[in-house]
Amino acid sequence: MKQISRLPFAATIALLCAHGAYAQASHIVTIRASAGDEGLALDRANSTGSRLDISTLELPASAETITAATIAARGDLSVKDAVTRTTGLTDSSSPGSGISYSARGFNGNGSIALLENGQRLLVGSSTATYPSDPWGYETIEVLRGPGSVVHGSGTTGAIINAVRKAPRRESSFEVMGGIGGGQALRAGVGATGALGEQGAFRVDAYAGRSDGFMERGEARHGKVLTSMTTKLAPNVTLSAQLDHAEQEPVRYFGTPLVNGGLSEALRDENYNAGDAVLRYVDDKAVARLDWQAAPGLVVSNELAYFKARRDWRNIESYAYDPVRNVVDRSDYIGIRHDQEQTANRLEARYKGGANQIVAGWEVSTINFRHTNNSPYGGSSTVAPTGFDPGSFNATPDAFRPNFATDTLTHAFYLEDAYRVNERLLITAGARHDRYKVDYQNLRAVTGNFTTTLRSTAVRLGASWKLDPNTSLYGQVSTGSDPVTSILSINLANSRFKLTDARQVEAGVKGVLAGGAAEWTAALYHIEKDDIITRDPNNAAISVLGGSQTSQGAEVSASVRLAQAWRVEGNLAYTKAEFDELLEAGGGGSNISRAGNRPADVPKLSSNLWLTHRAGDWRTSAGLRYVGERFISNANTQTLPSYTTLDASIGWNVKRNVQVQLNLRNLTDRLYAITGYGASQYLLGDERHAELTVHWRY
Template sequence: MTDTQYSRTIAVAISLLCAAGAMAQQADELQTVTVQGAASPSALGLARPSATASRVELTALELPASLDTLSADTLQTRGDLLLKDAVTRSTGLTDISSPGNGVAYSARGFTGNGSIALLENGQRPQVGAGTATYPADPWGYDHIEVLRGPGSVVYGSGTTGATINAVRKAPSRASAFEAMAGVGGGRALRAGVGGSGALGEHGAFRIDAYADRSDGFIDRGDARHDKLLTSVTYALTPDVDLDLQLDHLEQKPQRYFGTPLVNGGLSRALRGQNYDVADADIHFVDDKALARLTWRYSPSLTISNELAYLKARRNWRNAEYYHYDAAANLVERSDYIAIHHDQEQTGNRLEARWHGGAHRLAAGWEAAVINFLHTNNSPYGGASTVAPTGFDPGLFDSPDPLRPNYATHTITNAFYVEDAYRVSERLLALAGVRHDRYQVDRVSLLGAAGFASALQATAARLGLTWTLAPQTSLYAQVSNGSDPVTSLLSLNLANSRYKLTAARQVEVGVKQALAGGKAEWTAALYHIRKDDIITRDPLNAALSVQGGSQSSRGAELTASVALAPAWRLDANAAYTDAQFDQLIESGGQSRAGNRPADVPKVSANLWLTYRDHGWRAAAGARYVGERFIDNANSQALPAYTTFDASLGWNVSRNVLVQLNLRNLADKLYAVTSYSDSQYLLGDRRHAELTVQWRY
């Protein structure tokens, strides 16, 4: 079956299921979703309960922490077609994704998938060798939540900077159908379908399918992404619900590792060149299954058990390192890298929630078993040279064979309890504690020594929220957490003796809604310190020890204001003062006082939206300050500002046509670095036209 036939089959199946759901309902129960409206609902959602920042589902106004919520409607209005586009429009989040790490961000002075957690519906896959591959696009999600600061008390280690959770659209007995088709620059094609409806007398379903294709304006830059998300909920008895999910995702990202620097800077002439080999490959496949039983034992007590299975297969075969030789006018290529990941994770969460009197309490036990197999062609030999333009890319040719390198077997256990206690009408206390244990067993498949490593960490959070007025709150929070020194699943013998790093945060802030929600704003001040990072021994630079530390302090401001009935202004800004307090690198060089790589001092977003009489429009700017590419602060990525816009027309109450414009000034800029001689570029100026149907 071809891709086109596959997409058509999925679309027909969803349409038939939605029609069946409609027939199961009475005519007066049918609902029509209308995309026409007055003011854009782009407010901060302070009254929305959050399942990301706490296990007891406090609203953002009650929560003593920093939380951004991005609704599906907000993403649609802004034309965000990738999840990272949406996330980096939230406060203080910067994209540092590359083909090697999949999806990665920087937040509050901490970077990468060892400090920023990525979740889907509250489920968190363990990170293998620093790589996270989903969620990647927003189709099928109701909203995105971004919790800033340590989230270890909720999700365990690896959350010092932020936690990002994509929350799925839930099954509903109300029949609904939506579809989207788009075409744009870079030979971009995309399509999505989704729907929900009744399932028998006591159930409901939700199905979402999505596919896209593009060359990204890069030679041999063809990329594709396909996914199928399915959910079912069924009331087994009046007090017991069964929820099921089964998903399949496939991605073939651009086989592109950036552009080499020319005379220390970016060359517009090389913007569309791809220096990877002709038979390069990057391929990610993720399968997920989930079953959850929920028992409402009494009006105040609910017990649930959630069993989840995740399987990831990832493949890379590329020439990844490029250096421009100005004297010879040639590009030197090296690091012919072939890697394969096989990751399998089975986890279970047993939880009880009790809401009674002044308390909202959650307690639970999480356990998981993860098997990870790493296959590679280390030491990654191979080299070649090509002309800057008009060259034959050649084929992957490495003298090093691809073979299984190591396997790890990881067992995790966590116990947690969290309580939101209403001390008085105006004062809420949130306290939580979580203890995590990790047992990692590694077996070398090349004859080297194996090992077993046991790690543990205890996280706690104490926060107070004081309600000054019905829509105004002040909060203060102290919390701690931990990050691994490297991915737990890929611990090696050298770092197996290290413990988890320890992070501590103090945060204060204010949240307020004015004029019935027409204006909302939040502000936060924080200080985070992380100890036990890897450094060289001050007495012997040849040895590595856990004696380093880094810290960050900063201020964040987020606001959303309805300027007039049809106009809304959304803005946010983050100032981050991050530094190494103690760090000695190879050669005995101290980096104390230096800023960590990939951390901008300032980032900001501004969006103006208009919606009235069937029309919607939006224009925005994104600013990211200068970032260093190394801990020595010897080389920096220049600051950049990009401008985007969108224009939509409701052809009818069910059909929306929208034009999305990206990088209006055609700014040539680097998103992140891949080495000191090559940078990954941001999108060039382009347009995309989408048509969306909702019934």
């Protein structure tokens, strides 16, 4: 679209701003990864698991940190690629959900929260789109299970937090360029340096395009991230950021099954309309004041504004008819989201002696407006290959406003960490969330309502050091998920409260031989109640009363086999099933799903990555395995398991220049990432390569 063309100008501005930083640089930074750039980062604090100064080794929760160096070394070009190399996280994204994951037996953006610098844009209509790529981020943190009392209401499956690169007065500058399969082109710049006598700035800009490895699969993506910090007084610091991101993902809603399976002949086909639209625009502004009120006491206030605009104009459903040898298309769906969120967080952090405490109050207002062309009529038939894609305008339904919600949220949280002695650390936390939602039906004078939802999450944990480098931990925690997206709740669901989840987790973490090996292991048991089910006496009525149990084991390790070799891997086993769930069947009857596994949840998932370094060369290869999943709670149709092989070869041409070749899906495996209904699956990318050049000064 036309607006995306402004992004190269923004990148040029970032480059010009960085020129001064380059001129002031007093040294050259090598791009070789240090030991701290590899491994599980157990020595780092994980801000997603705790807002206190606790290392991941001592944190009584299952947490993981991926550094920017690790992401770059593996050649991962999206946050999704990086996250799904962590333990137990699998991809369930679709064009409707944007970015979506499965973790610990729970799936979707209601159960897995996405944050940027600890801030969460609330989910409307189950869709999350930001952040999508790792450029400009220092780390990506993952907290598994309902263990967070400081970020959101304690989502049941996991929390993912992309942590920004911070402004620094020490000047640095980087440029990245890449070209690859699928006519891919991408470029990024990043710069940081001094701002006046007391401040610092950072600018990161990124733009890319590709053809999506299919017909009419053109995709574009770009963003500009800016931030600054300065001292207003010796004990007062002001920080601010201003961001803009635009995405036009591949306008692809899946490939129809042929005789119940994937067809190699249809791999490159796209059955969407020729004039289809898929576009996300995200804006963000943040201002933060930190006040060192007293020794050991910091008070901060953070004001944030988000704006998201999302557009869909697509033909979304396809079914292959073997008798006629045609593909029938339906669901001409047009949707627009307009979402604005203003949030404020007031927080105090105290550290004195053996005790650390953080307490905070969050308040936000969210305006969400949903426009569509319901009831999404329209149909057409095309040949399996060589067809005219036609136009979305063939839909008979008008595009008009549907509903709007105004949501006011309040949250209070408290977290405490007490070091009993050198070995024992006890943590406790609690959070209370309250959501008041005003719903307005924009198509009728009836159906308006106001509802209030409440949630309280708690966590109690302890870690015990067997020795300075090995910790045993245990925790009990609670959390909650909405029965549907809070911002798009409808009248039928307005009487339902949030679901309740309870978790018991125990594990061990260790560092051996001065960092030559790091490892973690965890066992967990989660129970979730108040899932929407059907009235046993009337299948037409929805009630609360369903329940799910999930239990499993997770292990991860990073081992330096020799001076030049390192192997990293993880394995997650998940046993998830419904204890009680009724779904409507034919003829007004109910069908029990008790004992069934939830959709899009694999029993097994794992990753393995092997790296070899020799002089200025680094060679690595990785396997990703995702086990068989069901496309629905009925468990009658499965998504086949898959294993993909990736590799990368990096050459440090100079101390500050690296060339890297990334190879993806080397075996050219035909596989499905997720289902989009029973007749079509979303396919993973075919085999391809990408060459990148990275300069750092």
